[in-house]
Amino acid sequence: MDKSQYKGVYVFVEQREGKIQNVSMELLGKARDLADALNDKVYALLLGHNMVEKGQDLIAGGADVVLYMDDELLAEYTTEPYAQAICQIIDERKPDIIMFGATTIGRDLGPRISARVETGLTADCTKLEISEDGHLLMTRPAFGGNLMATIVCKEHRPQMSTVRPGVMRALPADTARMGVVECVKPEIDRSKVKVKLVKTVKEKKNMVDISEAKILISGGRGVGSCGSFESLCELAKTMKAEVSASRAMVDAGLVPHERQVGQTGKTVRPDLYLALGISGAIQHLAGMEESDFIVAINKDKYAPIFQVADLGIVGDVKKIIPLLNERLKEVVKPE
Ligand code: FAD
Numbered sequence: 227m228d229k230s231q232y233k234g235v236y237v238f239v240e241q242r243e244g245k246i247q248n249v250s251m252e253l254l255g256k257a258r259d260l261a262d263a264l265n266d267k268v269y270a271l272l273l274g275h276n277m278v279e280k281g282q283d284l285i286a287g288g289a290d291v292v293l294y295m296d297d298e299l300l301a302e303y304t305t306e307p308y309a310q311a312i313c314q315i316i317d318e319r320k321p322d323i324i325m326f327g328a329t330t331i332g333r334d335l336g337p338r339i340s341a342r343v344e345t346g347l348t349a350d351c352t353k354l355e356i357s358e359d360g361h362l363l364m365t366r367p368a369f370g371g372n373l374m375a376t377i378v379c380k381e382h383r384p385q386m387s388t389v390r391p392g393v394m395r396a397l398p399a400d401t402a403r404m405g406v407v408e409c410v411k412p413e414i415d416r417s418k419v420k421v422k423l424v425k426t427v428k429e430k431k432n433m434v435d436i437s438e439a440k441i442l443i444s445g446g447r448g449v450g451s452c453g454s455f456e457s458l459c460e461l462a463k464t465m466k467a468e469v470s471a472s473r474a475m476v477d478a479g480l481v482p483h484e485r486q487v488g489q490t491g492k493t494v495r496p497d498l499y500l501a502l503g504i505s506g507a508i509q510h511l512a513g514m515e516e517s518d519f520i521v522a523i524n525k526d527k528y529a530p531i532f533q534v535a536d537l538g539i540v541g542d543v544k545k546i547i548p549l550l551n552e553r554l555k556e557v558v559k560p561e
Pocket of ligand 1: 507
């Protein structure tokens with residue numbers, strides 16, 4: 227294989243009901259770094275119907291070229307038309323790198339494409355870099371999160387990876403950035419499309435996306451075991467924060483899984499992360515260590531959480547949470 231003919235860092239742009247998902251903007255931010263290191267361009271791959279104008283947002287987010295494919299069959303995601311359209315781009319353009327969000331869509335689409343074009347795919351990457359010889363270094367947790375493995379796809383192209391939402395950072399939108407929106411006609415073999423989207427039914431639940439929260443108050447087993455979860459929730463109310471948790475609290479049935487932080491939960495990057503009664507296992511740290519400011523309260527001064535904390539309090543959460551709540555009620559203005 228002649229690798230020199232493969233060029234460009236491509237991002238599959240995920241859209242739902244015509245709305246571009248945050249994870250795609252985060253990937254564009256990372257793609258910009260990688261393309262700059264390779265002296266190459268960032269391509270955003272946008273598939274949809276009647277949404278060409280969104281191309282400008284992608285340029286503002288870091289893309290040099292937006293490849294826009296329009297078809298009624300691409301309005302909402304289904305596997306076959308999307309897989310065909312992206313394989314067409316790979317055949318025609320020969321990308322060096324393609325990134326997908328590790329979302330339900332990206333996790334369905336990425337492997338399908340990598341199998342069709344006979345290349346590798348590294349799932350759930352937490353770090354992406356370019357090696358001295360120009361390969362993509364894809365790092366992800368391995369062996370239950372106890373090791374970080376760096377994977378290189380040396381013999382095949384494109385180099386493909388998925389990245390979970392919240393792991394990379396989107397660039398601030400720069401509307402002065404120049405770029406090109408190019409329309410590419412998708413050649414979809416409709417005889418192979420066996421699935422039709424009849425209707426979309428949204429699950430009714432009070433879903434909060436903790437990865438969007440500015441302040442998170444996270445409880446661990448130390449909170450659950452001393453019956454302080456209620457006072458943690460009161461503190462969250464005072465601080466206008468969202469509640470999240472370690473897996474121990476989710477396993478104990480005290481908190482739903484959508485609020486779990488960590489390797490098998492969500493990756494979060496709030497302005498403020500309060501870790502209360504959380505030991506700081508590597509699988510938990512993987513989901514929160516990029517938070518802007520971390521405050522940890524733990525009665526064990528050797529707890530690993532203190533290694534990533536900006537501020538640490540050694541003490542009993544049962545005593546400290548109510549005190550903190552009382553004090554903060556005096557300073558945080560009610561809405
Ligand atoms: P513990 O480790 O039991 O820690 C409790 C802490 O509370 C201790 O440090 C203790 O000193 C402190 N404490 C106790 N009482 C008090 C008190 N009264 N006041 C103050 N401090 C007190 N975990 C996650 O969180 N997220 C994940 O996504 C995740 N994914 C995983 C994936 C795999 C494949 C595996 C193997 C594990 C995963 N885990 C995950 C589990 C992880 O390894 C830990 O078991 C878990 O994070 C521990 O949760 P914890 O810190 O709440 O509990």
